[in-house]
Structure formats: structure tokens, C-alpha cells
Amino acid sequence: MAKDIFIIGAGTYGAVIADLAEVCGYSVSGFYDDDSSKVGKTILGKRVLGKLDCAKDIHAKANYAVAIGDNSVRILKLKEIIEGNGKIPVLIHPKAEISKYARIGKACIIHALTYIWTEAEIGDFSIVSPEVIVAHHTKVGEGCFIANGCRVGAGINIAERVFIGMGATVMTGVKKIGRDAIIGAGSVVTKDVGTESVVAGVPAKLVRKVDKV
Template sequence: MAEGIFVIGAGGHAKVIIGLLKALGKPIAGVFDDDPTKKGQSLLGVPVLGPVESAREYPGLKAVIGIGNNRIRKRIAECFRDVNWVRLIHPSAWVDPSAQVGEGSVVFAGTVVQPHAKLGRHVVVNTGATVDHDCFLDDYAQVTPGVHLAGGVVLEEGVMMGTGSVAIPLVRVGAWTTVGAGAVVTRDLPSHVTAVGIPAKVIKHHC
């Protein structure tokens, strides 16, 4: 089996994953992506080996999903249950020792994760975001660059917090809800909606 960590996905999010792996000094074995035009190319000097399905040729591989779309990240994680999903924390991030970071989750540069925060599986805490004390980010949730979550915020499965959005203390955002860029969440939001504005208001319901 090839040594090193594999990255699934060869888009922009994967570039940041590769940068993080390099910052940690971790060997990178290769990249998988379903775009046939990318096979044989390289991403930041890392070879693109073929489609995602070809990862099955490497039993027991260590990997991280470099795809920003929360639903696709969940689908891949569920399809490849025998993969050793690695958790990654950038050396410039501050993660309190009492915080928990689940398998496959990624904490990028310049972020802060405060005491007793808990990140589930395949969560993304993106560049410059802050997750304060006692927050809970369920599986596949994502806070994008510049998001700030105050203490005790709960993001249920698959929530997407748009760039620069904010949540005040103790609010809960329902599963697979999207909060628009720059929005301020001042009250609980239901599942499967899109909310925007200050304060954030639901503008769309979706499945």
C-alpha cells in the first residue's frame, strides 16, 4: 500500500487540504477525483491518480475528504466505511485540549476552537473561523471563512454557515440548513431551510 495520506477531491477545497498537510509535514500519497481530465495531472505537486472509486484499490488507506459540499462529503464517507479517516488541525489554529475533534474533521489556519467544544465527523472549520466554548458541530457541518459562533451554539448535521456569518450564544441551527454570508443568527432556525440577513430570516425551504 502507498505510504502517506490520500486526498479525495481535486478542487479548491482540496488545495487547502494539501496546503494543510504540507504545513503539518505529512506525506501525501495522491489525490482522487472523478473528473477524467484531471487524471495524470497534479494538484500542488500531488498526482491525481484517478476516480474516487479507485480508492478501493488501496485497502486500509488513510484519507481526508477535500470536498466542500457537505452532502457529497457525507456520501463519500458512507460509501467508504473501511477508510481510516484522518483529522487535521493546522499548526496556526488554537484548539483547546478539552475540545473534541471527530474523525475526518479539518480545522484550518487561523481558527480558534474553545474549551469543551465538540466537532463531529467530517466537520470543516474554515480559515479564520471561531468556535467558542461548549459549541457542538454535528457530522458534516461546516463553518466557512470568518464565521463566529458564540458559546453553546449547536449546528446540527450538515449545516452550512456562510462566509462571515455569526451566531449568538445558545442558538441551534437545524440539520442541513444554510445560513447566508454575513447573516446573524439570533434565534433557533429549523432544519432544511436557507436563512439570510440581520437578523437571519428564512427565505427558502428545501429537502
């Protein structure tokens, strides 16, 4: 019998995560979202039941998946759920290829056709999108988001909350991507990227520093 799971985030990515959860053997019981205008609507035939605070009160020990792309917001919501005794299963699509010598952290989401090589590590709360390659001995930090079709070379240390845009390549030989860095879609990174740096282009160059809220 399938286990129930609630999806946090009732946007289009919420539908994607609900689909993945079902493929992983879960039954989606509904969605929660902090946008009250979405309450009562349906996604893939499942209702948006309320705001996140309602979920924590009603379903304290339930399974959840957080469908939020923004790394900082996703980490915050995941930690709120864990502090409320909610459970966050790792969701790995059955068509992902993961070495038995790789390490996947807590509450990660790994989509289809992704290949994670020998002794690569994916940190807690990270999302790896479809058709991504993470090569051997690369360490992806907590709360990162790697978008569709990225290629990440070997032996790279990627710090926490890094966003790697669609189709970007981080070449083997790069040693470190600093925390909260953003790599633009289609970029080719050939050298280290600093903390809170936005880089883009071929080869990738510094565009600006991340705006602090």
C-alpha cells in the first residue's frame, strides 16, 4: 500500500514533484502553499488544502516533499517541517543512475536520467534535476539546486545553496564553487567561483554579486 505524502508548494513545480512522488510509490494526499489564493484549487486532481502552518498542525508526523526552487526558502520550509516532527523522504526516480559508492543526503530530490558517479556526494535538502551528470568525487553542499541537463565535472567542492542553471557545465579542474553562488544557464565554468557570485557566459565570468535581501 502506497504511503501518503503532502506536497509543499502548489506551483507548476509542485505538480512535477507530485508526479515524482507517485513514481516513487507514494500517494499524494494534497498540496499546501503559503499563497492563500491557491487554497481550494486542484493540481493533478489533488486539492490545495491550505497554508503550511495548517499542514504542520494537522499532519505532524506525515510525509512531505517541498517543491520550492529557491534554495534558502526550501531549506527554511524543510527545517520547519522536521522541527514539527514531519518526515521528508528522499525521492529518487527509478530511472536515475546512482553509484552504490555515492552518498545522497537527507530530503534530497533526484530526477530521472541523472547519473551520479562514484564517491560523489549530494548534500542534504538538494535537488538534482533530469539529465544531470555529477562526476566522481564531487561534493554538492546542502540545499543546492542543479537544473536540467547540467554537467558537473570531477573532484569539485560545491558549497551550500548554490544554483546551477539549465544546461551549464562546470569543468573538471575547477576546485570550488562558493556558497550562494549562481551559475547562469548554458554557462561553462572553467575556474573557481567565489561566494555569493553570479557568473555567466562561455567561459563563465563574474556578472555581479548576489543581491542581499
